[in-house]
Amino acid sequence: MTEKKEKILESALELFANQGYTSTATSKIAREAGVSEGLIFRHFGNKAGLLRAIMEEGNRRLRELIAPVLAETDPAAVVQKTIEMPFGVPESEYDFWRLQFKLKWDEEYYNPDNIKPLTEKLVWAFTALNFEDPEMEAQLLVQYNDTIGVDMIRGVIRDRPAFKSFLLKKYEL
Amino acid sequence: MTEKKEKILESALELFANQGYTSTATSKIAREAGVSEGLIFRHFGNKAGLLRAIMEEGNRRLRELIAPVLAETDPAAVVQKTIEMPFGVPESEYDFWRLQFKLKWDEEYYNPDNIKPLTEKLVWAFTALNFEDPEMEAQLLVQYNDTIGVDMIRGVIRDRPAFKSFLLKKYEL
DNA sequence: GTCTATAGGCCGATAGAC
C-alpha cells in the first residue's frame, strides 16, 4: 500500500462519511488527498471500487473488534466484553464507523454474516449463564450494541461511563 | 391532494427507500408513477421539496404512533405500549420506515425532538414504577425500540410474538 | 386547473486519452 493510495482512502472515507457517496465527486477526493484525479482510477478502477475498498477495511476492523470476545472462555466475560465493545471505540474512528453504519442501509453492502460469530458466542455464553432464552438474549444484545454504536457516534449518550455501568448492572456483571 | 400527486409521493417513497435519495433520478420517479417529469416540479418545486413532503408525512406518522403512549395514565401500560409499538407497524409501511431510518444518517433531515415526548413520558413511568435509574431506563427502552424497528424492517426477527413476550417479561409486564 | 409531451439548457461527474 503506497502512501498516496492510503491518502486517497483516507480522504474518500472522510468525504463519503460526511457528504455521502453519490454527492462526493472524485475530483474533490483527489484535491483533498493532494493527488491527481487519474490516480484514483489507476488504483481502484472506478469510484465504486474505491468504496469497495473502504468496505473491506470495515469488515476487517469489525472482525478485529469482535476477536477478543470470541477468544474469551468465561461466559460472564463474553457478555461484559460485548457490552463494553462500543464504548472502547476511539473518537478518531467515528468518521469511519459512521460511514459503515450508513452503508448498512444500502442492501448491496449489507452483510449480516459479519456478526454471526459474535451472536453464536453470546448464545453459548447466555446458555452457560442459565438465562432462560439464550437465543433471544443474544440477538437483543447484538442488535442493541449496534444501536449504542449509532448513538455514540451521534453523541446522543451523554454520560458514557454511567450508561456503561448501568448496562452491566442490568446483566448482573 | 390529487391522484397523480399521491402517486408521485408513493413512487418516490419506494425508490428513495430502496435505492437512496441521490441515486434516484426524478425521471425514474416520473416513469414509475406514470406521470410526466415536469409534474413533479409543478407540485413540489424541486427534488428536495419532494423529499421534504415525504419527511413531513413521516413525522406525522411517528406522532401518531407515539400518541397512544402519551395518552396513557398507567405507568406500567406506558412501558408496555412502548414495547409493543414497533410490533404493530404493518409490513406495508416498511418501505416508509426504512427511508426514515436511512435518512437519520443525513444530518439535515434528522430531528431528535420527535421522540423527546416519548422519552419524557417513559422517565415519568419508570419513576412511578420505582426503577432505580429512570432516565437511563427510558433512554435504554427508546433505543431498544429503535433496534427492534430496524430488525423488523430487515426481517432479522423471526418469531415476533415470542420476541415481544420476551421483552415484556424483561420488564416484568 | 391538471396534466402531458417535448425540447433543451445547464451543470457536474466519470472516465480515459494524451
Place this chain on the structure above:
DNA sequence: GTCTATCGGCCTATAGAC
C-alpha cells in the same frame, strides 16, 4: 497531470390535451 469527450441528472419552458 491536464484536458476533454461523453453522459446523465435537474430543472425550465412552452404548447396544447383533457
